[in-house]
Amino acid sequence: MTSSRLSERLAGQRRRGDGGQRWVRVVMAVLATIGVIDTGSITLKKWGLLGALSCSSQGFFGCNGCEKVLSSAWGSLLGQPLALYGFLAYSAVLLLAVLPLVLQGEARQGLAQRSWWGLFLVSTGMAVFSAVLLGVMAFGIRDCCPFCILSAALSLGLLVLSLIGGDWDDRGQLVFRGVITALLVGMIGLGWAASVGQPSVETGKGVPPPVRAESTAATIALAEHLTATGARLYTAYWCPHCHEQQELFGRQASEKLTVIECAPDGRNSQKQLCDAKKIEGYPTWEINGKLDSGVKPLAKLAELSGYTGSASAPAPATGSVPMP
Known part of the structure; x- marks a missing residue:
């Protein structure tokens, strides 16, 4: 062969x-x-x-x-x-x-x-x-x-x-x-x-999408209590979970929260404060001097902050909620 x-x-x-x-x-x-x-x-x-x-x-x-x-x-x-x-x-x-x-x-x-x-x-x-x-x-x-x-x-x-x-x-x-x-x-x-393409944006660059849900008296009272006790919510405008957290409060209650923008290109960014607090994820709550990351149910926020009133969810929004 x-x-x-x-x-x-x-x-x-x-x-x-x-x-x-x-x-x-x-x-x-x-x-x-x-x-x-x-x-x-x-x-x-x-x-x-x-x-x-x-x-x-x-x-x-x-x-x-x-x-x-x-x-x-x-x-x-x-x-x-x-x-x-x-x-x-x-x-x-x-x-x-x-x-x-x-x-x-x-x-x-x-x-x-x-x-x-x-x-x-x-x-x-x-x-x-x-x-x-x-x-x-x-x-x-x-x-x-x-x-x-x-x-x-x-x-x-x-x-x-x-x-x-x-x-x-x-x-x-x-x-x-x-x-x-x-x-x-x-x-x-x-x-x-x-x-x-880019999703439709109702706000300018570096601004989160608007909160659609309507607040209730209970969620407004909880938001006022959180702000009065010095609680802060650290967010980034592009983070969908941050938007989800604020939707739980509703539009009127969200406006009463102390919200800190951590994204460097976000509007009114306070990145230096976020870095000083060593924020590693969004959303992060600072309640009574302790940091806790992730979306929190309203009842959990009431428990963490010592709020004794009702913390019922807001009314659902009509239409879809745009995500970043």
Whole structure:
């Protein structure tokens, strides 16, 4: 048997076995797992299932954190957090990378090469859509999210690994399918980003959306008591949980609260005071000299401040409440 025929036979055996390099599958599985944890934790936090309902004030590498980005008009799609779709994409990559490693026999042989095509096309779409999101952060939101940047880096890494690991006999088909996928995802992503645009703002830049709910006599009395006892509410204009807290009081009662704006670009910002108080999340209440972060029920605020009157909720607002 000549050396050329031997090489062809070995190559054929490799294609029938895995159709690519096994170590690449392992690395892709690790990166996909990181992506699942990254996007999964963001999704759970947006659903209120992970941690308190508060917005972080901590930034990384010049970013103001993820809350401003994730709470923007581009932070959701079809009523669900955008991170949920990233979670599903990373889960698909993880499944495609791992299954050929654990299956045996004909099932493994049949899935091996097809899985490389799946890995390549899914990671191509993820990388292109991540590029669109980076553009939205830079030019639309004008802020950045470290976890979103991490996801973009993971997507690009998965794309490169899929090119390295797959046994691509037909490079023409590889380029053709990759370009078609990139163009399709790119056009859909750009169209979505342009159609969303900035949400309508009834107030100026750096100002939170207006409180819609009508206050009751009880919520007004509670707000007056909190202010009289020196309680403060530390907020950021872009934080949806801060807006949620004030909606619990209603419009008239909220106007009686002592509200401290902590965002550096917020109107009447008192960032130095927030820094001095070491505020780490929004909203944060300061009651009787103690800090307590997260959205608090009115009954809890009454308990913390020693208020003995009623603290019933305000009347619901008519219409939708715009979120930052």
